[in-house]
Amino acid sequence: MNFMMWRLRLGVLAIALRSVRHHFLSSAITVLSVALASGLVMAVFAINTQTYNAFTGGPIGFDAVVGARGSQLQLVLNTVFHLETSPGNIPWDLYSGLESNPAVELAIPYAVGDNYEGFRIVGTTEEMFTRFEYQEGRRFQPQSGGRIFDSTQREAVIGSFVSERTGLVAGSQFTPYHGLIYDRQQQHDEEYTVTGVLEPTNSPSDRVVWIPIDGVFRMPGHVLRGAGGVYRAEEGIEIPDEYKEVSAVMLKLRSPQAGFMLDQAINRQGQAATLAWPIAHVMAELFEKIGWVVRILELVAYLVVAVAACSILASIYNTINERRREFAILRSLGARKSTVFSAIVLEASTIAALGVVWGYAIYGAILYGASIVVRAQTGVVLDIFRWDPILLVAPAAIVALGALAGIVPAFKAYSTDVATNLSPTT
């Protein structure tokens, strides 16, 4: 491209920008609609990717879960994501058996039944903090000034989100509420002391109140049916293992073979329990099942993009008639037909480009809103600044589509007859 051509391009750009400015209101509205479309598309894809990753590959840390006979999905949601209700209990000896199983690297019991202001209280062992790694090399760690609970005391360690919402901090005392759903009437009598708030993990675990598993057994009003009959724990008396029961056992396996082995033993031959394994696979199945929701959201986003492209087309098309004289004058000054054509296509692309720039603001706003909801509901934290290829692909595609939309009015401008449009009356 020689210098003259470059100057010509500048001229074309000047014409395009002038028109965008001249038709400020309609340009601004069109830019806004493009911004909404671009932001929406990016948000739908990014939220889907981030939630998918969080629920299938995120900080899960466990390979498998064993729980009451039933749905693997419910088991996983209940334990790994602390959502939904517990499908039932399994006897303590299943836990002991797994713990001593050489194929199992780590087995941690998980017992639910109470909540504090809607945040579930989970009974577990110290190993949850001392041995379990939710990510390679990362453990649940009390923030400075805190420590993990003493298994023999009425102590609790709470997730960062719980602390943020309830105001509980290390040293605070609280009284649990019975059940998984918060009901003021259902308050227990026992008081627990918070010994530590965990460092944020940006995972569902941030929404959990952890207490020693014995505390769940001994919570007044709880009954243990591990041995068939009803057993009530009493102060100061050791609970015999045969009466104990847990909601689930979280497992870290030594090898994939261990998973096949346990699957065979628990799911195929056994009758008492269900093994959910591998967890990522169970969750991926869930996403496959709800995939149509995502498809519909994507479709809606695409439709919004189509509407935005049409509005670019219409807004410019409407100006062409009033600008015919301008085109004729430009042509009479030596502007080529193709110059007029490219000025209009450039105008459309400029509007689209301005739109996608603002689209990032819309994207940020949507993700911010969504992350508040998703975090409150699941503990998963969406990252507004997480890189996703869609953040480049969608804007690029929309600008291209904008240019394409400009072709229709550009052609109308292109076909303007110079002589008949030169006189001021037309």
Added chain:
Amino acid sequence: MEILEVTDLEKTYRSPDGEDHRVIDVPRFSMAAGEHMALRGASGSGKTTFLNLIAGILEPDGGDVTIDGQKISAMPENLRDRCRAANMGYVFQTFNLLQGYTALENVLLGMMFGPGADAARARLLLERVGLGNRMNYRPRQLSVGQQQRVAVARALANRPKIVLADEPTGNLDQALAAEAIRLIRGVCDENGAALLVVSHAPEVLEVFGRVEWLGDINRATRSRTVSGPRVASQ
């Protein structure tokens, strides 16, 4: 050498009642390089049509227009646009300024499609037409005479080989008209450009060595009655 040659040029319009109406029928017309001439004719006799044909804005029904050896009438539209930008300056009867742009920008846009924008030259020309203090005014903010002078500056900006001016002083008073025509002629002379001016104004016509009636060169119009006395050529 001839800068402009017209042979057997024909243009026919269809009138609103469907009849064909021949406006231009010029067997021969030419201008030498650097030559200045004035063209006069009755209103509606086809002067603007003739200039538009020369400029390649209108397509003739027959005949040829040759600019500096290039047959513009045989060119496709794209090349005609380029040829016009490269060789011609045109002061339109209706000025044809771009409303959304300032006086300076109007001149610059005219240059953009030719040899390229040259802000210093654009300013200089506007100063020479007396608009040094109106460069950033839009056409709407200018008087009609001022707009006309912007159109003159724009037409001269590209150092064209031939300047067509359609009543370039129609809205100027006598003194200004004489001044404007002196300027146009001066710039044309600086660049060795030919000048074809359509005008009826005596103060314009009197400075041209060659003044022709359109009726004398155009067989489609044979009237010289409407526009006052004929000024004899010297």
